[in-house]
Amino acid sequence: MGADVLIAPYDGEAEDQSILLQGGLSHRTLPREVLEFTRKLPGVSVASPQFFFTTLSVSCCDKKVNIIGFDSKTDFTIKPWIRKTYKSEFKPGYVIAGNDIDVEKGGKIKFFDKEFTVVGTLEPLGNKLDQAIFADIETIELLRQAAASKGYNFIVEGEPSAILANLEKGADFEKISQAIHGQFGDLQVISRRNMFDSVIAMAKSFKIAVWIIAGFFLLIVIASVSIAFSVSTNERKREFATLLIIGATRKKLANIVLGESLIASGSGAFAGTLFGAVGIISFRFLIQENLQIPFLLPNISIILLTIVGALFIPAIAGIGASYHIAKKVGNIDVYTALKEDA
Amino acid sequence: MILNGNNITKQYTRRGEKFSAVNNADFFAWSGDFTVIFGESGSGKSTLLNALAGVTKPTSGNVEIDGQPLFSLGDEDLARLRNERIGYIPQNAASLSAFTIAENITLSSTLYNKKIDKEHIKALLDKLGIAHLANEHPQNLSGGELRRVAIARALANKPDLIIADEPTSNLDEENSRKVYSLFARLARTGVAVIVATHDKSVLGYSNRTYHMKSGALIPDVGEYGNL
Numbered sequence: 217m218g219a220d221v222l223i224a225p226y227d228g229e230a231e232d233q234s235i236l237l238q239g240g241l242s243h244r245t246l247p248r249e250v251l252e253f254t255r256k257l258p259g260v261s262v263a264s265p266q267f268f269f270t271t272l273s274v275s276c277c278d279k280k281v282n283i284i285g286f287d288s289k290t291d292f293t294i295k296p297w298i299r300k301t302y303k304s305e306f307k308p309g310y311v312i313a314g315n316d317i318d319v320e321k322g323g324k325i326k327f328f329d330k331e332f333t334v335v336g337t338l339e340p341l342g343n344k345l346d347q348a349i350f351a352d353i354e355t356i357e358l359l360r361q362a363a364a365s366k367g368y369n370f371i372v373e374g375e376p377s378a379i380l381a382n383l384e385k386g387a388d389f390e391k392i393s394q395a396i397h398g399q400f401g402d403l404q405v406i407s408r409r410n411m412f413d414s415v416i417a418m419a420k421s422f423k424i425a426v427w428i429i430a431g432f433f434l435l436i437v438i439a440s441v442s443i444a445f446s447v448s449t450n451e452r453k454r455e456f457a458t459l460l461i462i463g464a465t466r467k468k469l470a471n472i473v474l475g476e477s478l479i480a481s482g483s484g485a486f487a488g489t490l491f492g493a494v495g496i497i498s499f500r501f502l503i504q505e506n507l508q509i510p511f512l513l514p515n516i517s518i519i520l521l522t523i524v525g526a527l528f529i530p531a532i533a534g535i536g537a538s539y540h541i542a543k544k545v546g547n548i549d550v551y552t553a554l555k556e557d558a
Numbered sequence: 559m560i561l562n563g564n565n566i567t568k569q570y571t572r573r574g575e576k577f578s579a580v581n582n583a584d585f586f587a588w589s590g591d592f593t594v595i596f597g598e599s600g601s602g603k604s605t606l607l608n609a610l611a612g613v614t615k616p617t618s619g620n621v622e623i624d625g626q627p628l629f630s631l632g633d634e635d636l637a638r639l640r641n642e643r644i645g646y647i648p649q650n651a652a653s654l655s656a657f658t659i660a661e662n663i664t665l666s667s668t669l670y671n672k673k674i675d676k677e678h679i680k681a682l683l684d685k686l687g688i689a690h691l692a693n694e695h696p697q698n699l700s701g702g703e704l705r706r707v708a709i710a711r712a713l714a715n716k717p718d719l720i721i722a723d724e725p726t727s728n729l730d731e732e733n734s735r736k737v738y739s740l741f742a743r744l745a746r747t748g749v750a751v752i753v754a755t756h757d758k759s760v761l762g763y764s765n766r767t768y769h770m771k772s773g774a775l776i777p778d779v780g781e782y783g784n785l
Binding site for chain 1: 637
């Protein structure tokens with residue numbers, strides 16, 4: 217977020233993590249006086265408003281589009297990020313589109329029958345901000361007027377949805393928070409540390425859970441391969457003895473078992489990786505929604521490394537699980553094997 | 559070809575106690591010999607044949623083919639020797655269920671990527687009366703048919719030593735006669751044939767007889783012997 221303090225309307229269940237992780241936006245607004253009050257507080261170096269709206273009345277999309285307004289003169293959170301795609305001045309009527317908005321750079325997008333120029337599109341973030349349009353407050357005013365002309369008055373002029381502030385070095389967050397709370401009741405003042413501590417804790421827990429689940433499935437692979445091959449080789453003891461009689465080496469017999477286990481676990485790993493990838497990509501929005509975490513594909517080298525790991529680790533685990541069975545088959549006693557199963 | 563077994567002893571542990579399935583057995587066979595080993599069930603015939611075929615290492619003693627001790631060979635050399643020189647028909651031979659009968663019979667050639675002698679295989683199948691089953695799978699065959707498949711497989715590589723453990727079990731008189739006739743013809747071409755059986759009808763084909771009792775191998779000079 218890049219801000220020391222976030223001031224947002226108190227919104228019941230809405231949590232600060234959802235803003236960070238999901239780009240979750242509250243559509244309640246703050247009293248317009250909060251911005252000026254915050255700016256004047258000792259210790260506050262800069263405070264900038266943000267405005268969040270949601271609209272269905274847009275030419276590009278058949279689903280809801282979030283509109284995020286910012287003050288380009290004071291903003292220090294959105295602008296540095298947007299600069300990667302748009303470095304010039306924000307003029308009235310200019311918007312920047314999130315990655316999921318189906319419109320090209322230089323294209324036009326219509327809100328309430330008024331056209332806006334898309335001057336840049338953003339890299340994917342893996343959260344709801346990918347379905348957002350970013351605009352300077354002057355463009356937001358044009359949008360408000362267009363909406364009002366159509367009879368929609370959901371944008372309240374001058375009331376920010378959130379305020380982001382940076383503090384001077386050594387400023388006491390608690391005092392600033394108390395001062396704001398003392399003046400205005402129904403809002404929340406969140407420090408950067410509070411915002412990120414919980415996010416980091418959540419990310420860590422999620423990572424641990426993923427590793428535990430992966431380990432659990434690996435154990436299932438090892439147990440399944442071990443049991444399946446133990447049963448199958450036991451049933452085929454006479455076949456192995458026959459192969460030995462007609463000239464197969466003991467090493468060859470062991471390699472047959474290892475080869476079969478490699479094929480079985482390798483195919484399982486391939487199918488699992490394929491279905492896993494298809495499942496994750498197909499249900500990414502559902503996963504995002506339920507786990508309240510962003511979904512973002514990592515770079516190609518990480519994806520390839522993950523695929524290689526997902527294919528090779530279960531395959532190697534499968535071979536390891538069948539190793540003792542292969543060794544047993546390699547040491548088969550022909551007389552006993554043929555006699556036992558006869 | 560000379561097969562020579564000296565002081566072959568094979569011990570197993572049964573209920574915590576060691577017992578000798580084969581005890582100091584001496585055995586030899588020459589090219590062209592048709593040797594029969596008689597003996598009751600559990601007398602140690604199968605264990606002896608396993609040792610002579612190079613699939614079970616004796617606890618002591620040795621087995622030599624043309625002076626080459628089998629069990630001093632490494633895994634690969636011993637396997638190749640079994641493949642090229644020995645045709646072993648164990649008592650409860652199995653067929654590989656995933657393969658057809660033809661594939662089962664030519665498996666010993668396939669194992670070493672050898673060219674399959676189709677004429678020889680066809681002649682074998684004809685002689686054993688299973689040519690019509692070539693494309694069937696083992697699970698569709700009767701016990702007697704499977705027995706003949708095992709015999710065909712053992713003979714597929716034209717071995718110079720045939721070791722057969724109860725080759726005619728599950729076979730009727732007519733098919734037993736076919737099998738023994740085939741073995742006798744092979745013996746006349748220089749192949750050494752060793753058969754362990756209860757079937758006295760084999761005596762009409764053999765020229766050497768042993769008797770096995772409680773692990774001891776006795777050259778038979780009595781009722782059936784012709785030494």
